[in-house]
Amino acid sequence: MLPTSRRPLSRPMLSKSLLLIALLLVGFWAEAQRPAALLKKGDQAMVQEDYYTALHYFRQALERKPAPDIEFRLAEAALAFQAYEAAEEHYLALTKGNAIQQYPTVWLGLGLSYQSQGKYQEATEALNAFIATGKGSAQQQEKARAALLSASWAQEQTLEEEWTLERLPRRINSPYGEFGAWKSGDTLYYTSYSYDKEDDKYEPARKISKVMFSRDDRRGRVMSRGFNEDTLHTAHTAISRDKQLMFFNRCQFTEGAAISCQLYVREKDSRGRWKREFTVLPAEINAPSATATQPSLMWDSIAQQEYLLFVSKRAGGSGDFDLWQVPLPVGDSKWEKPRPILALNTPYGEISPQFHAASQTLYFSTNRPPGFGGYDLVKVPYLGNGEWGTVENLGLAINSSYDDTYPFFTKEDSAYFSSNRPGGRYLDPDTKNCCPDIFKANLVPPPPPAPTDTAAIVEIPPLQPEPTTPTHPIFRTLEDFLPLTLFYDNDHPNPRTRKSVTELDYSETYFNYLKREDIYYEQYAENEEEQDAVALFFEKEVVEGYERLELFSAILLEQLEAAQKVEIFLKGYTSPRAKGDYNLLLGQRRVSAVRNHFQSWRSGILLPYLESGQLVISEVSFGETRAAASAQDERAGERLSIYSPAAARERRVEIVEVKQQ
Structure with a gap:
């Protein structure tokens, strides 16, 4: 089967999406190799259906030597790995130059990337462009026609059930x-x-x-x-x-x-x-x-x-x-x-x-x-x-x-x-x-039909709905998020250093933190109540904090595009395991990671506002002096001073204030 396709099920046990993430969940260290060596390893990984490894080898090769043939390989690997945003980005780049003449199946890959994201109109246009070329194999042309049928059908569907x-x-x-x-x-x-x-x-x-x-x-x-x-x-x-x-x-x-x-x-x-x-x-x-x-x-x-x-x-x-x-x-x-x-x-x-x-x-x-x-x-x-x-x-x-x-x-x-x-x-x-x-x-059951017996009509005042409390807060302004709390693993980012800044952004530290969730269960939870406490901390505090940061950033962009000047105030906190001067630097590194988030978010879309001064990030780091009384220092042992929810809550950065002009 062709790597350009959204293949039905190339793995026997799981749906394709599960098997393609098999290697997503482990670390990957780039090797300083020449592009030719990286391409060879990437091609070999594609043959072995190891699309994550292939994607990263091709990405490294493209960074070292920008070229259409490498970008095409990268787009194909991203599509096979179901990284549809990345596939769309690289296929789209290839349509804007002469490479489209050499790689006409780019239109097919782009159409499939669009379709997989529910962008049916864009998918229709790209698939029609591929079919119009008359190129590619008979199987690829048939794949395009089938995808075109689905895109057209999907746009016509209505919500018949809820x-x-x-x-x-x-x-x-x-x-x-x-x-x-x-x-x-x-x-x-x-x-x-x-x-x-x-x-x-x-x-x-x-x-x-x-x-x-x-x-x-x-x-x-x-x-x-x-x-x-x-x-x-x-x-x-x-x-x-x-x-x-x-x-x-x-x-x-x-x-x-x-x-x-x-x-x-x-x-x-x-x-x-x-x-x-x-x-x-x-x-x-x-x-x-x-x-x-x-x-x-x-x-x-x-x-x-x-x-x-x-x-x-x-x-x-x-x-x-x-x-x-x-x-x-x-x-x-x-x-x-x-x-x-x-x-x-x-x-x-x-x-x-x-x-x-x-x-x-x-x-x-x-x-x-x-x-x-x-x-x-x-x-x-x-x-x-x-x-x-x-x-x-x-x-x-x-x-x-x-x-x-x-x-x-x-x-x-x-x-x-x-x-x-x-x-x-x-x-x-x-x-x-x-x-x-x-x-x-x-x-959701349909509403009951209206009564048809009109023999006796009695005027009844309309029922007033009982006030309900939303299960989740509604965020419409930047102030609605405050305080927005973001959490860190112990001694992160950049453990065992005395630097006050980091090159990592918050998302990198967040995803690495999630990978260690099971370790927190193993090291802290001794009964079901403690297991529930760890689960709720990660679910309701760590994950929701990151998701709120993403939404906060989107609303921030809207405010900046509306010519608002915005100043964001950050505070960094640490748990009391280390000495005060070390904790002060650690808190500053944590603030630095959040600052890096705003610099790198959506490929740097906020950078012009930071450089012009329309967006200002002010930061103050508080170390152990701001730790809660329930947080234990290292004398309590790692179970309580690292892995307990009480200690984990102290390792954080908060967006505490937003000023707008």
Whole structure:
């Protein structure tokens, strides 16, 4: 498949968005190499489907030697990695010079980048430009026509139903990728793609997935009793109708970021617990040359037969990842050969099935056209005797232009699903590749019809709505944010130095801080109450502080564009672990990082206002002298003086005042 495409599902276990972030979550150190060496490594990473590594090698090469062929490679890697803003930037740059004659598929890549961001009109123009060239392969031209169909269709869609969408809290959605959620009673089961692969020799080291559970929306925990491995991916659990069998995936890296999966089954013991031992399903299911993934169970109420559904790209399918089914053995019978569900499969990708037994409805994800872009959630009624109804897109209220996958409907009007739509807490500010999060969706019931009986009309004074308190503050002016608080990891930025300034901006320190969240749980939380305290600190204070800074910056830009003169006052704080003079310098470094944010935000759009004096940033650093009485110094030990929420709250910078003229 071509790197210019938004490929249906090149990884066996996860939706494309999850697999493409596998290497996002680790550090990457640039090597001082010549452009030719960087390009060679980048090209090799593309072949291995390691798009993050390829993107960074190409970016380094472009910095050393600006050239159209390098920029084209960088745009292609960004599109494959789903870093759509970066892909748009580099494709767009190539359209403005002679390079467009040499690389006509730039229009295709630009159109796909636009479509994936929901910019359907811009996508239409770019895709038409590519089609008009008549260049590229037949497959690329067909891809452009399919994307054009989807862009046109998406612009015509209206909001026929209203769904409320809630991103689950950070106690479940980590800064990494979560997916495949399903609920039984008060327990939510899901998979988290956030664990370091043990003894990984690959550079940079890779992440693996583990199956998690959360009771009553508390912090997710790893399934125990030998269920997960530290060197393999474990994912996608599904339990049989009689609750005696659990099907799941185990997957391993094959080359680079590519993964191969097999299906397994685990039984319950005499005490009703899942056995440590498990069995790999036979070769009829796990074809030797193809992946088998994403197990789900289907109950045919007419035939009184239970089926195992799964996803595979094996021979006999329709060309990409397809839905397959096989009846569960009864008694002493053997596994049969699985069959593709021909009525539902297309040359595009069909993934993440979930059968809702009560309504005899199958929900799954597909990127077939027409659609909103990426994978959309769809449903289809099962009619019995192997017959299916018409596939229906779930619509604009629940789908997006990004990847919406892994539907699990508890009822027809309530569901969980995963999405990498904007708003996720991405860990790489350069690529802004969002990590998929788990969402909960509820259908809003339509208002009751107006009464039709007009025999007796009684005038009733209109009801006065009860005043409600907004669940989140509303920010319309810069003053509404005050005080805006931003938090730092211990001794950051630039630990163990006595400098008063830093070259880092706040976003860099923030994303590195998020990567250490699990360490705070491990080092501080000794019970569920303390786990909740750490979770709420990161979720409600650290993350919301960064998100408010982004919104503050946007409103600030509007004020400056309206010719307002603005002065911002910053205060830096530290916890009382070090001596006063060191803390004073540390507080100044923290203020410096926030100043750098305003200088670098949106590629320096605020710089002219800073240079002209229309925007002024005044700063005062307060060290340990401003620490709260509850904060502990180093004599209390690291648990309380570093990892407790009380100590963490002291490591901050506040925007305390804004003056406007």
